[in-house]
Structures are given as structure tokens and as C-alpha cells.
Amino acid sequence: MTGRTPDSRRLRDDTRSVSITVNYALNLVVATMLIGGVLTATGGMVQDRRESAVRTELSVVGERVASDLMAADRLAEVGSAGPGTDPTVSISVTLPERVGGTRYDVSIRTSPAVIVLRSDTPEVTVRVGFHHDTPVEETTVRGGNLRIELAGDGDVEVVAA
Template identity: 40%
Template structure:
């Protein structure tokens, strides 16, 4: 009696398992990178919206400072409430006075968004964590602070 038939069944079973393993691994790897790229895009979109809202507050404070009587004391403060993370990633807000730019970034994943500011009042260089933010005029410069 020959045992060739038993070897054929075992061999086909092992080959089917190997092919299924390779296919499932490929799907998991491709799906994982797709999810990561989609997460980065969502973070970028959320940072853009948050940055534009904060930029509007900074520009509004700039207009109020310029419209006020410069001989007296001027107090301008605006508060913006937002989440302290975007898609589960904490973010930082930097006010770059050299380029009049608001920079928002996360570190994991590494995503950076820049929003230009149209202001005439000088800006104070400052980096804060995202979340509730106050834009205030210090008497000579506009700055962002944690609330």
C-alpha cells in the first residue's frame, strides 16, 4: 500500500495555511499604513481648524488694540476653549513673531500646521500646550497664554 495520498493531503493543507497567512499579513500591513495616513490627515485637518479659529482671535485682538486710544491703558483679552488633544494626540501652539505665523504641531505622529497672521501689533514669542487659550495684549505685544 502507498502513503502518497496521505502526504498529498497534508502538503496541500500546509500550503493552504501558508498562503492564507501571507495574504492575511499583507492585508494587515496595508490596512495599518492606510489607517495611519488617515489619522495624520484628520490631525492635520483638526489643527488647521483650531489654528484658523485662534488666528481669528489674534487678529480680532490686533484690531481692538489698533482701534483703542493709544494714550491710555488698553486691556484686550479673548478666550478660546478647545480640546487639549486632536484625535488623541496632544498638540503645541507656537506664536512665531519673526514670520507672524501661528504654528500648531503634534509629535506622535509628527504633524505641523502653519497659519499666517495679518497683524500690525507686535507678537510675543511663546509656546503653550493646546487647549483653553487666552489671547491678551500686554501693553506692547500680543501673546497667547494657557487659561
């Protein structure tokens, strides 16, 4: 007699407890892979939507700045038409400090006449053209409240308010 009982042989061949543990572990791995795949797939879509939203908001901000810049240009032209008068032009422009949750810069360029808006994260650049007869100073300011003024030298300039 070897000392083995029929019960010990039955327990040694029983793999049910291992099957439950392995089955549970495999289910966890599959669920983790599925969740990871979903997050990876939707992460790129969220980034694309954010870039699109920032681009749209920057376009709107650029149009507002261009409109006010052209209005200041017209006011400077009309004001300088009078003999012996110094024109005073000052337009306050209320803009958001952030678009799509990110900071942005407003750059005024004159050759060609374009306003370049550039966000930090995500990096999005939008260009909006404008027309001017009065000389405009090239500058770059941080997004937020701005002031468009006629400087002492007769140039229109954009400054942070």
C-alpha cells in the first residue's frame, strides 16, 4: 500500500479551483485591453475636436480684431482730414484670455496685412487678412483685452489693455 487514498487521488486531479482563478485573470486582461483600446481610439478624436474648436474660436477672435483695426484705420483717416487737428483714436477690444482652454498670441503683420493668431496647446495658427490706409505698427500681444490706438507718430498700434 502506498498510503494514497482514493480521496487524495481525486483532489490531485481536480483542477476546478485553478480554472476559476485563470478564468478570472483572463477576464480582467480582456476587459483591460478593451478599455485601453476604447480610450486610445477616442483620445485622438477628442484631440481633433479640440483643435477644431480652437481654430474656430481663433478665427472669430481674428475677425473681431481685424474689424476693430479697420475701424480705427477709418477713424484715423477721417480725423486727420480736418486742418490743424490731432486725431485721437482709442478702441477697447474685449477678447477672451483663452480659447479652447489654452492661451494664444495675436500678431499684427503689415506685409502682407494679416493678423496671425497662434495658440499654445494644441498648436493652431489662424491668419485673418485686413485692409489699412494708415500705417500700422507690427506687434505681438498675448490674447485678452486689447486697445487699438493712434500713436503720436501717426501709426495705429495694438497694445495689451
